[in-house]
C-alpha cells in the first residue's frame with residue numbers, strides 16, 4: 001500500500017460498531033429488486049460483490065417503509081411488512097460474509113419528487129409545493145428529467161405524519177431483526193423527509209413547519225423513536241443535503257444547526273450530501289470532492305462521525321480523512337464502476353482502478369428511466385449472479 005493511503009485502512013467506530021476501515025458503499029439504488037420490493041438473488045450477489053471488495057461498511061440503498069403514498073416506481077427494496085424480513089436477513093448475511101458491516105437506508109417516501117408514480121397512490125408532501133426539476137446545465141444523458149412535469153402534492157395530515165414516523169420505526173425493527181448493524185435515515189436529496197426540513201418545500205404552520213426546529217421535527221422524532229425502540233446501542237445515522245442548491249432551500253448555516261439537533265436526538269453518525277432534483281448536478285457532481293467542505297464544516301459542529309460521498313482518487317480520500325474533514329467516505333459511482341476499489345488501494349494497485357467516467361447512464365437508469373442500473377466501465381454490474389467465482393464458501397459459524 002502507498003504510505004499516504006494507510007489512514008484509509010485504520011479501523012474506526014460508529015457507536016458500538018467497529019469498522020475495519022473508512023470506506024463505505026454509499027446508499028445507491030441499483031434497480032435489482034423485484035416489483036414488490038422483496039430481495040432478489042441478483043441483489044444478494046451485487047451486495048456480496050461490493051462487500052468482498054474490502055469495504056468497512058455497506059449501506060444498502062433507499063428502502064421504502066410504506067406503500068401508502070406515491071413513490072418512484074422501479075425495482076427497489078422495501079421493508080414495509082414482516083414478509084420482507086427473510087430476504088433482508090439474507091442480504092445482511094451476505095454483506096457480513098463479504099467482510100463488511102451492514103447498514104440499510106430507510107426512507108418514508110419520495111414526496112413531491114415521486115414522478116411517474118402509481119396513480120392510485122396519492123402524491124403527498126409537507127405542503128402543496130410541486131417538485132423543482134433542474135432545467136439548465138444537465139448532462140445530455142440526464143436531459144429527460146427536465147421534461148417531466150411535476151404535480152402538486154397533497155399536504156400530509158398530522159396523523160399521517162405520525163403514521164410515517166411509526167412506519168419508519170417499524171421498518172427499523174425489521175432491519176434489526178434481519179441482522180443489520182444499523183439504519184440510515186434518508187433525509188437527503190429532496191425526497192419526503194428532506195422536503196420537511198426544507199424552507200422551500202415546507203410551508204406548514206403547525207407542529208411540523210414554521211420554525212427551523214419544527215421543520216426538523218419529523219427527522220428528530222424519527223431518530224428518537226428508533227433509538228428508544230431499538231436500544232441505544234443500535235446504530236441510527238442520518239443522511240441529508242447540507243445544501244439543496246435551490247432558491248430558498250436548505251443551506252449550510254441552518255444545516256449545521258440541524259446537525260447539532262440530530263446529534264442531540266441520538267444520531268450515531270451523519271452522512272453529508274447535497275442537492276435534490278432541482279439541483280441534480282449537485283446531487284451527482286461531474287467532478288469529485290464537491291461535498292468535503294460542507295462535511296468538514298458539519299464535523300466541526302458535532303462529535304459523532306461524519307462521512308460524505310463524491311470521491312474517486314484515493315489520494316483525495318486520504319487527504320480528507322487526515323485533514324479532519326471527514327471520518328470516513330461513502331463511495332457510490334466509484335464502486336459501481338469498480339467494486340475492487342478498496343482492495344486495489346490496499347494492495348498498492350490504485351493505478352489499476354477502473355474509473356467512473358461520469359457518463360451518467362446509471363443516474364439516468366435510476367431517476368429518469370426507472371430501470372436496472374448498468375455501467376459501460378463495468379459490464380458485470382447487474383450480472384454479478386453469473387459470476388460463480390465471486391462466492392467462496394463462508395466459514396462455519398459465520399452464518400449471521
Ligand SMILES: Cc1cc2nc3c(=O)[nH]c(=O)nc-3n(C[C@H](O)[C@H](O)[C@H](O)COP(=O)(O)O)c2cc1C
Nearest residue numbers: 026027028029061062309310311331332333362366
Ligand atoms: C445510480 C445511483 C443511485 C443512487 N441511489 C441513492 C440512494 O438510494 N440513496 C441515497 O442517499 N443516495 C443515492 N445516490 C447518491 C449517491 O449515494 C451519492 O451521494 C452520489 O452519487 C454522489 O457520490 P459519488 O460521486 O460517489 O457517486 C445514488 C447515486 C447513483 C449514481
Ligand code: SF4
Nearest residue numbers: 356357359360362375
Ligand atoms: S461510468 Fe457511467 S454508468 Fe458507470 S458509474 Fe460512472 S456514471 Fe455511472
